[in-house]
Amino acid sequence: xxxxxxxxxxxxxxxxxxxxxxxxxxxxxxxxxxxxxxxxxxxxxxxxxxxxxxxxxxxxxxxxxxxxxxxxxxxxxxxxxxxxxxxxxxxxxxxxxxxxxxxxxxxxxxxxxxxxxxxxxxxxxxxxxxxxxxxxxxxxxxxxxxxxxxxxxxxxxxxxxxxxxxxxxxxxxxxxxxxxxxxxxxxxxxxxxxxxxxxxxxxxxxxxxxxxxxxxxxxxxxxxxxxxxxxxxxxxxxxxxxxxxxxxxxxxxxxxxxxxxxxxxxxxxxxxxxxxxxxxxxxxxxxxxxxxxxxxxxxxxxxxxxxxxxxxxxxxxxxxxxxxxxxxxxxxxxxxxxxxxxxxxxxxxxxxxxxxxxxxxxxxxxxxxxxxxxxxxxxxxxxxxxxxxxxxxxxxxxxxxxxxxxxxxxxxxxxxxxxxxxxxxxxxxxxxxxxxxxxxxxxxxxxxxxxxxxxxxxxxxxxxxxxxxxxxxxxxxxxxxxxxxxxxxxxxxxxxxxxxxxxxxxxxxxxxxxxxxxxxxxxxxxxxxxxxxxxxxxxxxxxxxxxxxxxxxxxxxxxxxxxxxxxxxxxxxxxxxxxxxxxxxxxxxxxxxxxxxxxxxxxxxxxxxxxxxxxxxxxxxxxxxxxxxxxxxxxxxxxxxxxxxxxxxxxxxxxxxxxxxxxxxxxxxxxxxxxxxxxxxxxxxxxxxxxxxxxxxxxxxxxxxxxxxxxxxxxxxxxxxxxxxxxxxxxxxxxxxxxxxxxxxxxxxxxxxxxxxxxxxxxxxxxxxxxxxxxxxxxxxxxxxxxxxxxxxxxxxxxx
Numbered sequence: 001x002x003x004x005x006x007x008x009x010x011x012x013x014x015x016x017x018x019x020x021x022x023x024x025x026x027x028x029x030x031x032x033x034x035x036x037x038x039x040x041x042x043x044x045x046x047x048x049x050x051x052x053x054x055x056x057x058x059x060x061x062x063x064x065x066x067x068x069x070x071x072x073x074x075x076x077x078x079x080x081x082x083x084x085x086x087x088x089x090x091x092x093x094x095x096x097x098x099x100x101x102x103x104x105x106x107x108x109x110x111x112x113x114x115x116x117x118x119x120x121x122x123x124x125x126x127x128x129x130x131x132x133x134x135x136x137x138x139x140x141x142x143x144x145x146x147x148x149x150x151x152x153x154x155x156x157x158x159x160x161x162x163x164x165x166x167x168x169x170x171x172x173x174x175x176x177x178x179x180x181x182x183x184x185x186x187x188x189x190x191x192x193x194x195x196x197x198x199x200x201x202x203x204x205x206x207x208x209x210x211x212x213x214x215x216x217x218x219x220x221x222x223x224x225x226x227x228x229x230x231x232x233x234x235x236x237x238x239x240x241x242x243x244x245x246x247x248x249x250x251x252x253x254x255x256x257x258x259x260x261x262x263x264x265x266x267x268x269x270x271x272x273x274x275x276x277x278x279x280x281x282x283x284x285x286x287x288x289x290x291x292x293x294x295x296x297x298x299x300x301x302x303x304x305x306x307x308x309x310x311x312x313x314x315x316x317x318x319x320x321x322x323x324x325x326x327x328x329x330x331x332x333x334x335x336x337x338x339x340x341x342x343x344x345x346x347x348x349x350x351x352x353x354x355x356x357x358x359x360x361x362x363x364x365x366x367x368x369x370x371x372x373x374x375x376x377x378x379x380x381x382x383x384x385x386x387x388x389x390x391x392x393x394x395x396x397x398x399x400x401x402x403x404x405x406x407x408x409x410x411x412x413x414x415x416x417x418x419x420x421x422x423x424x425x426x427x428x429x430x431x432x433x434x435x436x437x438x439x440x441x442x443x444x445x446x447x448x449x450x451x452x453x454x455x456x457x458x459x460x461x462x463x464x465x466x467x468x469x470x471x472x473x474x475x476x477x478x479x480x481x482x483x484x485x486x487x488x489x490x491x492x493x494x495x496x497x498x499x500x501x502x503x504x505x506x507x508x509x510x511x512x513x514x515x516x517x518x519x520x521x522x523x524x525x526x527x528x529x530x531x532x533x534x535x536x537x538x539x540x541x542x543x544x545x546x547x548x549x550x551x552x553x554x555x556x557x558x559x560x561x562x563x564x565x566x567x568x569x570x571x572x573x574x575x576x577x578x579x580x581x582x583x584x585x586x587x588x589x590x591x592x593x594x595x596x597x598x599x600x601x602x603x604x605x606x607x608x609x610x611x612x613x614x615x616x617x618x619x620x621x622x623x624x625x626x627x628x629x630x631x632x633x634x635x636x637x638x639x640x641x642x643x644x645x646x647x648x649x650x651x652x653x654x655x656x657x658x659x660x661x662x663x664x665x666x667x668x669x670x671x672x673x674x675x676x677x678x679x680x681x682x683x684x685x686x687x688x689x690x691x692x693x694x695x696x697x698x699x700x701x702x703x704x705x706x707x708x709x710x711x712x713x714x715x716x717x718x719x720x721x722x723x724x725x726x727x728x729x730x731x732x733x734x735x736x737x738x739x740x741x742x743x744x745x746x747x748x749x750x751x752x753x754x755x756x757x758x759x760x761x762x763x764x765x766x767x768x769x770x771x772x773x774x775x776x777x778x779x780x781x782x783x784x785x786x787x788x789x790x791x792x793x794x795x796x797x798x799x800x
Contacts (some may be wrong), residue, residue: 084304204232471519
């Protein structure tokens with residue numbers, strides 16, 4: 001990854017961040033208009049500069065269905081967008097997709113290529129995969145700089161019907177849990193505080209509850225009840241500092257629990273958001289014991305790291321009020337952050353504004369009912385151009401609920417930590433209950449997606465993960481073999497040997513890190529990574545996993561299926577086994593054709609050895625008809641010299657390659673049987689390749705691309721590596737002839753159709769032999785960032 005590539009990535013965001021400057025010019029202030037002080041030019045522009053340097057990126061994954069049997073295939077499509085508005089962001093070229101078990105251990109991992117802000121792939125669930133709830137998460141390399149809570153996450157159910165029960169033994173149920181979140185972040189003695197709470201069962205699902213708040217003496221100071229999904233709020237005035245405040249919570253059919261509230265501070269700030277009117281919000285700040293009765297404050301509001309409000313205010317008798325026009329706030333979640341006069345963030349509050357516009361999608365089949373093996377015509381209409389994906393799967397007890405939805409994810413859950421139950425509810429038509437439930441949800445969220453210390457630092461900290469703008473980047477580290485300490489300024493070479501090879505190089509940085517930009521790396525392969533083993537034998541090269549090793553905290557309960565689902569599971573098991581043994585075509589992965597041109601392009605000299613006299617040794621070959629390379633014998637053996645056709649000087653020790661693998665000991669090359677060599681290329685000039693300069697290139701290619709039987713250097717690292725996943729087309733049989741309809745080949749598909757790149761207004765597919773109800777799910781994104789989804793059901797009747 002070059003600095004120029006990184007700057008290009010940042011420039012892609014410049015037009016999306018123009019609102020930051022506008023936000024700094026059109027300010028709303030507290031009380032009367034206040035003159036700008038040192039806070040405004042310090043915090044606002046630094047935040048805008050940070051947003052331009054570290055633009056927000058989101059990734060959404062449309063997974064084909066919510067449940068699977070072990071052995072089935074999961075299909076998915078990735079959409080990458082900017083922070084806000086959610087316009088397609090064609091910056092990252094690789095997405096990482098993982099399936100995690102309950103312990104956050106990856107059971108499946110893959111990398112898919114992205115083009116024009118989208119990509120798709122599939123994962124075959126092993127037949128030995130135990131039953132349970134699994135988390136599918138996805139992210140880009142750039143997103144690894146942020147909180148793993150903000151990666152894409154969704155839960156799928158997997159049932160292994162090959163075991164007797166298909167389910168693990170149920171352990172003891174986890175105890176219910178409750179968390180309390182003071183509005184703005186703090187409870188302060190003597191100041192009215194609103195507190196949001198979330199009460200969940202052991203699986204993280206909200207439960208209904210009531211309770212009371214007791215002070216340290218046991219006196220009741222507040223009472224509360226959940227509204228929806230275990231969420232609610234209450235207000236009270238803490239009268240004493242320190243701990244001791246507790247909540248006694250009553251749950252249905254469970255014993256009561258007692259939970260301590262956050263510690264009450266003796267001094268500090270409290271931020272309260274109120275609906276001032278239909279057009280404006282009021283943010284009320286109260287402070288006590290801060291040491292400055294007339295302290296200047298600064299309020300910053302941003303959505304997707306774009307500034308919406310930047311306002312100064314002043315405390316008057318310990319209180320300040322900010323009035324904000326709702327029309328000035330972006331759709332989605334806005335983060336309100338309050339700074340004190342020392343430029344320290346002291347309070348934060350989230351506010352959600354439902355999107356004013358969504359991508360209008362409509363889908364309809366030509367009939368509401370079909371018979372087995374009948375053609376289905378699906379008509380799609382979208383309000384303007386859109387990138388769409390379509391899934392059609394059978395509804396049964398296992399797959400009746402769940403699934404991902406692009407609209408609430410982009411506008412709501414992608415900005416929040418933890419699990420949000422039924423996120424679609426918060427985007428429904430406005431009502432008093434929905435507004436209160438949404439406010440409770442915002443109350444139970446923590447601080448921003450980034451650290452303010454990084455934003456306000458005078459010198460930006462280096463980013464650990466650079467975006468993959470041109471393709472997959474292989475990362476590694478050079479260390480001392482004896483101690484493991486990182487080593488800087490060591491040239492390292494990476495190659496994938498073969499008849500069509502590519503060579504990459506890198507020079508280790510101060511921390512020993514190396515990066516190889518390898519856009520043509522697809523499928524399973526073996527990499528050879530080595531420094532100059534004739535000179536750098538004290539060093540070891542380690543390749544690093546490109547997958548994130550940081551995980552979100554998401555509770556998950558064991559999968560428990562009601563006895564009434566036995567019939568559905570038997571049917572799914574039969575479907576899966578029949579398809580596995582009788583499907584007529586198994587789609588294979590296809591990868592782009594290899595680049596037959598070598599990295600050095602057209603050589604200055606090229607020799608096909610079969611066109612010349614076949615000598616017994618390579619020494620004779622080189623001396624007899626390769627004028628561009630001179631062979632010299634010294635005390636340590638053979639050396640090559642290349643006559644530079646530019647300067648007419650001799651270049652000693654050119655880069656010698658065998659099927660793309662650097663060979664630093666010329667004696668090893670000279671020992672190769674020339675009958676195994678098909679071609680010889682020579683570059684008779686200095687060659688600039690990445691950060692390195694070669695004194696010419698001498699490249700041998702064997703007939704089989706197998707290194708001609710020469711083993712790699714003992715100091716070289718040989719590692720099996722999985723590159724980008726190749727494309728695999730979803731296969732479904734067509735019954736467009738009488739012979740196909742009458743075929744005795746069984747068709748028990750429960751996933752009738754998957755199209756990650758749906759285009760055109762009419763799509764066609766065929767039903768299977770399996771009767772039942774089927775669901776059509778269409779999701780998509782427009783070029784202007786409007787997301788949309790629609791779904792409906794149709795039925796397949798059994799044959800008469």
